Amino acid sequence: MPTFADLEIDFPLFGADVSEASGWQPHGVCEICSQQRSGFEIGMGDYVESPCATCEAVTPMPANNHPAECVQCQAEVQLLRDLTGSHGCWRCLRSGRWASTKDTEAGAVTPVHALLGRTHGLPFPPGALADTAWRDTGSNHPTLAGWPVTDPNEDGWRAAIIPSKVLVELVRSPTYITWQGEQWLFHCRRPMKYAGPWGKLEFDAAAPNRDGRSLALSSAGLHEDAWQDLSDSAGECAVLAYMFECLDCRAHRGHWDID
Numbered sequence: 001m002p003t004f005a006d007l008e009i010d011f012p013l014f015g016a017d018v019s020e021a022s023g024w025q026p027h028g029v030c031e032i033c034s035q036q037r038s039g040f041e042i043g044m045g046d047y048v049e050s051p052c053a054t055c056e057a058v059t060p061m062p063a064n065n066h067p068a069e070c071v072q073c074q075a076e077v078q079l080l081r082d083l084t085g086s087h088g089c090w091r092c093l094r095s096g097r098w099a100s101t102k103d104t105e106a107g108a109v110t111p112v113h114a115l116l117g118r119t120h121g122l123p124f125p126p127g128a129l130a131d132t133a134w135r136d137t138g139s140n141h142p143t144l145a146g147w148p149v150t151d152p153n154e155d156g157w158r159a160a161i162i163p164s165k166v167l168v169e170l171v172r173s174p175t176y177i178t179w180q181g182e183q184w185l186f187h188c189r190r191p192m193k194y195a196g197p198w199g200k201l202e203f204d205a206a207a208p209n210r211d212g213r214s215l216a217l218s219s220a221g222l223h224e225d226a227w228q229d230l231s232d233s234a235g236e237c238a239v240l241a242y243m244f245e246c247l248d249c250r251a252h253r254g255h256w257d258i259d
């Protein structure tokens, strides 16, 4: 299977094969621009840009026709048609005419969050994350995946404060397929590039001294049993390791789940 780069489709954050992208449709007529162009099935959690009836500014509206707030004037807006299940082309996704919610290690990011420059956040401190993922060593300022956080809300959740430019690029990227849910990772203060699910052979090839086991344990948090269960090529066993590469420093990070 080709990558998006092979097809001359510009998604810098998605380096894996197109078959790893959720809802990929090689052919279709775009519901938004009416052009015949490859793209994706528009799904739950996706948003389509449309003008607000109150202030006329363009604002993201849920594709499933649920009401939302205009990001400019906070008036209630609604798309007035349900576009879930229809085809949205890659150019319209890339340019933001539609966009998709992403789950990240700093909390969920809808296209509205992206414009506001913060994530939905997480309960704090986030129990599932390693201590170093949220606590700045040497200071008392908590962070989430390296980003500063808001004060806690009444439920104790804090949102990560991330520049809008960074989050907008993320929600204008394809979603990767997982068993248990995506968790986009950050490094060097930007979203990492999704490299795909890795088997032992990919870890060995990427590791210094070809020690794929050490790399898998340190970069993706696999424990010893999960490494033993991992197959040589991804997808042939009940363990999948979803790997990312930093576009700045080339470091690898990942997460894993089981069938």
Ligand SMILES: [Zn+2]
Binding pocket: 030, 031, 032, 033, 034, 035, 088, 089, 090, 091, 092
């Ligand atoms: Zn289109």
Ligand SMILES: [Zn+2]
Binding pocket: 052, 053, 054, 055, 056, 057, 059, 070, 071, 072, 073, 074, 075
């Ligand atoms: Zn408005």
Ligand SMILES: [Zn+2]
Binding pocket: 187, 188, 246, 247, 248, 249, 250, 251
């Ligand atoms: Zn980096």
